Amino acid sequence: MLLTALALFLQTAPSPGEEPVDPYEIKDSNAGATPFSGTGMLEAFGGKEGIRRIVDRFVDANLADEEIGEIFAGHDQVRLRRTLFEQFCYILNGGCRYTGRDMKSSHKDLGTQHADMNRLVENLQAAMATEGVPFAAQNRFLAKLAPMKRDVVER
Numbered sequence: 001m002l003l004t005a006l007a008l009f010l011q012t013a014p015s016p017g018e019e020p021v022d023p024y025e026i027k028d029s030n031a032g033a034t035p036f037s038g039t040g041m042l043e044a045f046g047g048k049e050g051i052r053r054i055v056d057r058f059v060d061a062n063l064a065d066e067e068i069g070e071i072f073a074g075h076d077q078v079r080l081r082r083t084l085f086e087q088f089c090y091i092l093n094g095g096c097r098y099t100g101r102d103m104k105s106s107h108k109d110l111g112t113q114h115a116d117m118n119r120l121v122e123n124l125q126a127a128m129a130t131e132g133v134p135f136a137a138q139n140r141f142l143a144k145l146a147p148m149k150r151d152v153v154e155r
């Protein structure tokens, strides 16, 4: 019991520049979707470098957004960029592990509404388009994220 608690603590000790979070079990299934197979989707996103740029654009846009920016205010942006990169890279079959929390617990009590989710998806679409991700690949990726709505949106 003590050992399990210690292992959980060590596993979830904050990365440099990040704030600590309550201990949780690290597992890829926390990402909320299974990865694509093959390398096609990873290539469509410009490899890991492309994913990094898309995540940065996406987070910047959400923070600056006049409708949903406030929901992100005060949250750990360093952690968010790291875990979102891991999640996207894992789902796109880029060979990453996802070490973040599951979608339900990480969005608990944020009060996110359907309109907020739509806005976030628009920001992601814009980031993918700017980085040259083909439209069909954008839609395949969004289809992986769509079912997460039930864990992310509260009302």
Ligand code: HEM
Pocket: 068, 071, 072, 075, 076, 079, 080, 083, 084, 087, 099, 100, 101, 102, 106, 107, 110, 112, 116, 117, 118, 120, 145, 146, 148, 149, 152
């Ligand atoms: C399918 C849609 C979404 C995905 C894939 C997603 C993904 C993520 C991930 C990976 C994290 C970090 C988990 C962790 O820290 O362990 C996170 C946190 C967060 N998300 Fe989302 N998210 C989605 C929708 C939304 C929406 C619609 C909003 C609000 C408009 C939102 C606001 C936030 C905020 C504020 C945090 C930080 C929570 C904290 O610091 O405790 N997310 N999200």
